[in-house]
Amino acid sequence: MNKKILVIYYSQSGQLGEILDRFIEPLQRSGHTIEKVCVQPVTPYPFPWKGKSFFAVMPESVREVPAPLQPFQLKESRYDLVLLGYQAWFLSPSIPVNSILKTDAVKAVLKDTPVITITGARNMWISAMERIRFMLKEAGARHVGNIALVDKHHNFISFVTIFYWMFKGKKDRWLNRFPKPGVSDEDILNTSVFGAIVEPHLASGNWDGLQDELLAKKAVEVKYNLMFIESKAKRIFTIWARFISRRKKRTAWLVVFKYYLLIALFIAAPIILTVDAIFFKPFLSKRIKRQKQYFSGVN
DSSP, X not given: OOOEEEEEEOOSSSHHHHXXXXXXXXXXXXXXXXXXXXXXXXXXXXXXXXXXXXXXXXXXXXXXXXXXBOOOOXXXXXXXXXXXXXXXXXXXXXXXXXXXXXXXXXXXXXXXXXXXXXXXXXXXXXXXXXXXXXXXXXXXXEEEEEEEXXXXXXXXXXXXXXXXXXXHOOOSOGGXXXXXXXXXXXXXXXXXXXXXXXXXXXXXXXXXXXXXXXXHTTSOOOOHHHHHHXXXXXXXXXXXXXXXXXXXXXXXXXHHHHHHHHHIIIIIHHHHHHHHHHHTGGGOHHHHHHHHHHHHSXX
């Protein structure tokens, strides 16, 4: 039976659009009706970024302040499935995605509707997903699946390459030595496998076990070190965002935050992880397992 699918997302670089295109290929072949909506803010965010504009969005991203969106029209009042594409900005849902989820028309179609979330991230997406999970619950949606595609290179390497991509707009090998930034071409192509897993659940209307099937194909992999860093950084980012938002001269404080971020990533984080690995991690194996299971799931 033909099903109605809404694919709604924001993509600045175009990568998330490519991921979603691959994901829906099996659903298109099965004859389902797919409505794809790439929402845009009234004031576009630049790509490539400029240094000032990139850090300037931090306070509003972390504090989840919505921005005006260009008008968009949904063709249907009800859908059998919603695919929500999202990205994380400063460990929070990006401003455009946050704005989408706070739009009355979107909240109306989310109510009682199965939703699958999908992201293309550098490597930290857990905190953003937690907030999206909360907003979906508030809207009365049924969160049935989550897919997190990431840059699989080392944290420090991906930090360098993602900044090269964001500020130069080139998704190639910097200096011909570093790997290509972002989600690999192979992983983007392989996203159609997840669409094929979703198709029989969509056809039957039975979503039980979907996330377990996606996990079997590595749709989500939670790495302890990144999970640990993100849990600490999210709280600190919230403090910074509130502090900077109250300052009349934000630019100078955003520069301070930029250097804090570099010091935290390259100096503080390795020290904290080392201390944790020696004194805490060995005694918390059960707790860590529960956390990884929770962040891998949708319930």
